[in-house]
Amino acid sequence: MAVAARILMMRLVILMARMVDVVRSMDTVATPLNSPSPAPAAPNPGIFKVVGQSGVPAMHAGLMPNGRVIFLDKVENYTQIKLPDGQYAYSAEYDPATNTVAGLQYATNAFCSGGAFLADGRWVSLGGNAPLAFIDPTVGDGFTAIRYLNRSSTDASLDGSNWSEPGNKLSTARWYATAQTMPDGTVFVASGSLNGLDPSVPANNNPTYEILNTEGISSGKSIPLKILEKNQPYYMYPFVHLLNNGDLFIFVSKSAEVFNVEGNQTVTALPDLPGDFRTYPNTGGSVLLPLSSANDWAPEIVICGGGAYQDITSPTDPSCGSVQPLSDNPTWAMESMPGGRGMVEATLLPDGTIIWVNGCNQGAQGFGLATASTLEALIYDPTKAVGQRFSTGSSSTIARLYHSCALLLLDGTLMVVGSNPVQMPVLTPVPNQTPSEDYVTEFRVEIYTPPYLQDNAQRPTNVVLSSLSLTANGSPFIVVFNAPTGNTVCKVVLYHGGYVTHSLHMNHRMLFLDNTGYVSGATMQTLTVTMPPNNNVAQPGPYVIYVTCGGVPAIGQFVMVS
Structure with a gap:
């Protein structure tokens, strides 16, 4: 009976979209404010290349201080790796230098968790979903779990070590939670589902936040957050960015605000972003543009894509809005991608541009709920005028839908991985299924080489900090x-990659640092570089230093920022 109940619960999770009132959601559908806008072909479009296999479906990903990438997945009935105990691995460590992968073990189901880097450099995965003992009896309940992973740029003995779960718990269950490291090294954790069931029923939801201390241990209190409460059921995996005054930008559905955590209050309610829904289950992409002292580290945030409702028939939104949330009169400046996109994600590049990849032109997040995959990379240059920022890069041949990831590596290339839009792994398409199994579980790892590394680009070398x-x-x-x-x-x-999942790049930020001593044309350079003024601008934790010349990056080096 227990097995049947768990299977029924998983089916309810899979069909969650069907349980949301689609008719009611469709009442909100309107023609997007902006129609698609052509994006000219980039003069140098970049190159996609398959380089390896991920070992496990890459639902969550992060670049570690040892230069390797950690993939994290839910409990599955198949992965490419088995652990010494005979069970499948649901986490893996990928080495981009050799394109090899090794399995890691965890103790609780990390299905749709959130996460962040702690101030001491450890990576934490927060929340998850129920145990599936009929698949793997060794993995327990992940709803309140806190998982820790330690890697180092100087201690290779940590490589390959498993997740640590000493028993610390979140104060309440969180499936689909967002995390943000704060200036004092604490971690703000917000939103989620209490049970993975129908989010149109408020009793199933957790529209609260809690704080973890610098050691990654919860305060034990979950505090109501009004912007989450009022935007149910489109309230999970909110976009959160740390601002240069220590407050948070929080975006849910179409609503945005500046929120002061210490005072537990909304500082500024921003105008709604025109267009369709932007967060789960119609997630678009959100990025904090590169920061610099040139405008006193003032933040500007861009949000693109989204959709109308949680079903495979949903249209997707081509529009993008950018806003300066701490300006005197914050308003959204609108522009458009060349087509609608759901599940599109943005990654900052060391030359100051942003690369947008992955997603679909129709449908939503959920098992079997997306089609018409969008394969082109879009290059976004924030130094150009709004409306002229997009150009079209090269195209992948691999659909990257639900549960895909993209992240920057130390060599300045972009890793693109994942896509597992099915209940359990499917290796060959099974058409005419409900939910759809037209798109399979994707284990291929791609590298996208950006324009700045093509045409015999010359890197800076021999970087010493x-x-x-x-x-x-x-x-x-x-x-x-x-x-x-x-x-x-x-x-x-100064670059922080963060925790990547479901089109979100939690804690992602990049800063151009002031420097002096540059000698034009000289081969040997010695620069005196100035760090940001405070932890509001660069919260504590691991970062990468990239030196770029003419936009071409040297191999990055990890540093710890306090």
């Missing part, structure tokens, strides 16, 4: 490197 421990207090450090012959402008970038 005066310290790998840096402080966000305006203090200086030294960078020595060899610049390419004939270089023009060299910059230093």
Whole structure:
């Protein structure tokens, strides 16, 4: 009986979209404010190339301080790796240097968790879903779980070590929660489902937030958050960005606000973003544009894509809105992608552009709920005028739908991985199924080489940092490197990749650091680089330093920021 009940619960999760009142949702559908806008072909479009196999479906991903990528998945009845105990692995460590992968073990089901880096460099996965003992009796309930993973740029003995779960728990169950590391190193954790059932029933939902301390241990209190309460059921996996005054930008559905965590209050209610829904189950992409001292680290946020309701018939939204939430009169500046996209995600690149990949032109998040995969990379240049920022890069041949990820590697290339839009792994298409199994579980790992690494691009080399421990207090450090012959402008970038899942890049940010000492045309360069003024601008944790010359990055190096 227990097995049957668990199967029934999983089916309810799979068909959650059907349980939402689609008719009511369709009443909100309107023609997007912006129609699709052509994006000219990029002069240098970049290249997609398959390089390996992920071992496990890559539902969640993150670049670790050892330069490897961790993939995290839910409990499955098949992966490419078995653990020593004979069970399938649901997490894996991928080495981009060799394109090899090794399985990792965890103790609780990480299905649709959130996560962040702690100030001490550990990566945490937060929340999840119920145990599936009929598939794997060794994995327990993940709804309140906190999982820790430790990797180091200086201690190779940690490579390949399993997830640690000492028993710390969230104060309430959270499936589809967002996490944001705060300036003091605590972690803000918001939203989620209490049981994975119909989100149109408020009793199933968890529209609250809680705080983890710097060690990743919950305060034990879940606090109601009004913007989540009022936007049910389109309230899960909210977009959250840390602003340079220490407040948070929170976006749910179509609504946005500036929220002060310490005072537990909304500081500014922003105008709604025109167009369709933007967060789960019609998630688009959200990115905090590169920060610099040129405008006093003022934040600007771009949100693109989305959809109308949770069904395979849903149209997707081509429009994008950008906003400066701390300006005197924050308003959305609108532009459009060349087509509607759901599940599109944005990754900051070291040259200051943003790459948008993955997603669909029709449908929504959920098992078997998307079709018309969007294969083109879109290159976004925020230095251009609104409406002229998009160009079209090269195309992949692999559909990347529900449960896909993209993230920047140390060599400045983009890893694109995942897509598992089915209840359990499917290796060959099974058409005419409900939910659809036209799209299979995808294990192929792709590398997208951006335009700046093509046409015999010359990297800066022999980069040496005066310290790998840096402080966000305006203090200086030294960078020595060899610049390419004939270089023009060299910059230093501080980069945080964060926790990637479901089109969200939690904690993702990039900063252009002030520097002096550059000698035009010289091969040997010694720069004095100034750190950001405080942890509001760069919260504590692991970052990558990229030196770029003419937009071409050297191989990045991990540092710890305090």
